[in-house]
Amino acid sequence: MARTFRSLRRQNLSAQVVREIGLSIMRKEFQPGDALLSEPELSQQFNVSRPVLREALKVLAEKGLIESRPRTGTRVRPRTDWNLLDPEVLTWQYEVGPDPAFLEAICEVRLMFEPMTARLAASRATAEEIETIERACGRLEELVEEAEPYIEADLAFHSAICAAAHNELLQRIVATLAAPLRASRLVTARLPGANRRTMPLHRRVAEAIRQGQELAAEEAMRELIVLTTEDVHRALGYSGTGSDLPLSTCPGQGQMPATTREGGE
């Protein structure tokens, strides 16, 4: 037996099979309704034993991509059931073809939770966490001319802020979104001056968090995300109106409950 793709074995066999099948599903090589060969056939096709293949199918089922039932076989589930929050699914999604609509979705989601995350961070960050954020911001300034290293530093910056918000769930969301975000930044990073343009806002965010100014941190972060969203749009060659995306969330109506006071803690 050839074990064709065993050459690049740096991980489990089942993991390789998972990736192969997962990618082929992303490429829409199967109709959502049905298909996928039987386990014996698949195991033969991939040159692996049936237990290994079954482990792979279990993982794919866990990701919501497939569903196995006796007699019926394993069917590909509709896209709405896919676990889009799974890092691997996200990565595959991006590999088979960077979807502008998906990037748009990510930007929207970031715009929803990052500003308020910054606000929580300003309210709750400990001394060490503030220190970490400041250091990350410093590294950002150092690497402003670089491309890839800057992306990592940027992710570290946002991740540090998220950690300071003391909300497990948030941290998980950020960690999940890191993969596609990294990929998207690879696009925007090519834009000349994009990094430098967002630098002042990064500083403002870090500064506001350090001083515990909740609203200032929230607003600065919002502007920052808006800016990077625009960069994404430019990189995708949008017309640039952006009027479809609500960029802010400041109601001119509706009284706020006075539960927060600026600067004090």
Add this chain to the structure above:
Amino acid sequence: MARTFRSLRRQNLSAQVVREIGLSIMRKEFQPGDALLSEPELSQQFNVSRPVLREALKVLAEKGLIESRPRTGTRVRPRTDWNLLDPEVLTWQYEVGPDPAFLEAICEVRLMFEPMTARLAASRATAEEIETIERACGRLEELVEEAEPYIEADLAFHSAICAAAHNELLQRIVATLAAPLRASRLVTARLPGANRRTMPLHRRVAEAIRQGQELAAEEAMRELIVLTTEDVHRALGYSGTGSDLPLSTCPGQGQMPATTREGGE
């Protein structure tokens, strides 16, 4: 062999093992660093074959709970690596002991996402989607006196709005958070008049979305979430100050880019 827990077999053996081990990890029966017996021992303990046990371990590894390596065995990963966005993990988390801090985290995340989701829905909902939302709201009014059925209707309401936002990621996040939410609502639903209290706001949200009033929808949804958050606090026996949680996100500073106009589409 006894196959002790085969009595309640309505699902796979591996699924049962997954649940058993997953729950025992949630109960912190293992130190994050190490432990878990070897595969042969575990398979004997659960009265299943090794392939079945391995499938279960694969699933648990997929959820970020464990990590298997040759010679070392399978170790329990630190809590920060757990995939808290996994529905099953979320459910187990809640089963072993409803954590107030976790409920708090969920409320915070909802407060981040749902208002802007409503806004997007107001901007993008199609006629059919509006119809679905209205119907869900109607059902809500019918069931206002019930307990459990109301919860399901409430989830359907929010889910419908989320679908109208046309953002895959959002839909996934909301769907994921629905599980623990359902559990938490089982607590708050006991509060007398809680359902009736939020009824007007539900109507306002639906109405705003129907008329395409983005800001109104966002604001109404924000108030709605604030209200339900307060209910959660009351159900948990909080003091009720709520000053720790920023309940709004209306900056009194910072000029907004004029990208949205009320009512027009």
Add this chain to the structure above:
DNA sequence: TACCGTTAAATTGTATGACAATTGTGGAGG
């Protein structure tokens, strides 16, 4: 002819046993 129950085949689910690959530990040798 239409309908319903039975049967049978196909597929997943489970079990067993054996061997290979990997890796950490301890022991032997420098």
Add this chain to the structure above:
DNA sequence: CCTCCACAATTGTCATACAATTTAACGGTA
């Protein structure tokens, strides 16, 4: 005391067989 090697324990993989389940076809009956 350090280095290197061999060993042992554990996961990783394989092959095969059988059980359980479910769909679908078939045939019997009203």
